[in-house]
Amino acid sequence: MKHTGENIRIRNAAYYHPQHIVGNDYYLDHFAQMGKDIKRFLEVMGRKNRYIIKDENENSLTMGLKAAQKVLEDAGLQSEDLDMIVFASQTPEYTYPTNALLLHNKLQCKHRTITLDSNANCAGMVAAVEQASRYMQSNPSIRYALITGSDYSSVNCNTDDEITYPNFGDAAAAVILERSSEAGGFTDSLYYTDSEGCENIMFPACGLSNIYREDITAEQIRIRWTPFDGTVCVDAAIADIKELLSRNGLTTDDISAFCLSQFSLKNIELIQEGLGLSEEKFIYVGDEFGYTATSSPFIAFQRGVEDGRIKRGDYVFFWSVGAGWQIPTMLFQY
Missing domain, CATH: 3.40.47.10 (Thiolase/Chalcone synthase)
Known part of the structure; x- marks a missing residue:
């Protein structure tokens, strides 16, 4: 598009x-x-x-x-x-x-x-x-x-x-x-939303309206994380990347870097395998930074720019996952 x-x-x-x-x-x-x-x-x-x-x-x-x-x-x-x-x-x-x-x-x-x-x-x-x-x-x-x-x-x-x-x-x-x-810049994007697990991750756990109640403890205010299969978003990621490539007349060979959520190295590896690509195109900084949530794909992007893996004119995919699930996939030509 x-x-x-x-x-x-x-x-x-x-x-x-x-x-x-x-x-x-x-x-x-x-x-x-x-x-x-x-x-x-x-x-x-x-x-x-x-x-x-x-x-x-x-x-x-x-x-x-x-x-x-x-x-x-x-x-x-x-x-x-x-x-x-x-x-x-x-x-x-x-x-x-x-x-x-x-x-x-x-x-x-x-x-x-x-x-x-x-x-x-x-x-x-x-x-x-x-x-x-x-x-x-x-x-x-x-x-x-x-x-x-x-x-x-x-x-x-x-x-x-x-x-x-x-x-x-x-x-x-x-x-x-x-x-x-x-030339270049923002190219295209897709959103995928599946709200089936919308209560798996909640903060504040007790709900904002309840934080002042005398019976609420500090732990009830903090993040509540119900264990789930963290790979649930992988298939949607692969499908949306392929769809954006197809409708913009590109192939994976045209993509220089994938700047994905740094939540899980395993998810990145599964997406990489699903696309049939080598790990060099997938920038990972979660071993140094931990999981920094909203900023993580763009820290990965800037690291790619700094070390020369991403250059002007390169196509780059950004992808991340929000609790619940909300999954944006974005294609940029840097």
Whole structure:
């Protein structure tokens, strides 16, 4: 589904992570004391280290701000250049005002800047970039848009839960979208939604309206994660990637990189096998960052740019999964 005229391109991307690193040994020892062996789980998820917030002054908003400042600097732009700011998070520091508005204030942007928050859980930043690209195609007054994705997940994990506590890391990513007459940019996208398991992952577990009840404990507020088959999204991913390739006249040979959710190394390997491709095209950073949720595909993307695996003109797939399930797949020509 090609578009003519001006294109919506990724000008720059950047990421930020806290400095504190926690390795697998801490979590192996932590759960061993409960009689739980999580070594195999960490291998399947592909975990080694993760960056965890320890500074009480850091949160999803401050991380998002630092990623935004970095991407503006790298793009050679000023905050006054921004026509739109979207802040994607499933762990926003505030529900009002919007985190995008707070970012606008801290960056000192102009009055004509559109600001909004979005939340599609772990699929949030892929969805936000896709929807901002679509919006920019229909609104010619938007030249530059800042999309920031940031999650501070570690603080919301139940320390007795072997699925969430050792899995998440904290980080943010930021992308500058620009309107350009140059070739490339946003190409096409698909969404797949299956709400059958919509209650498998819930936060706050007790529901927001119940957090002030005297009988509610801190653990009842934190993430509730009901175990499920994490490979359930793989077939949909393979099918949607193939459909986007077909309707845009491309093959897997035309794709330089796949920047997928970093939730599970096993899922990435299954998608790779299902497409019949080598692992070189699949960028994995979950062993260093842990699972950073909404930002993870774009941290992988920027790492690919930094190490030369992704170059200007390359076709790149972005894909992620939000709880429940909501699955966006997006094709970009960088």
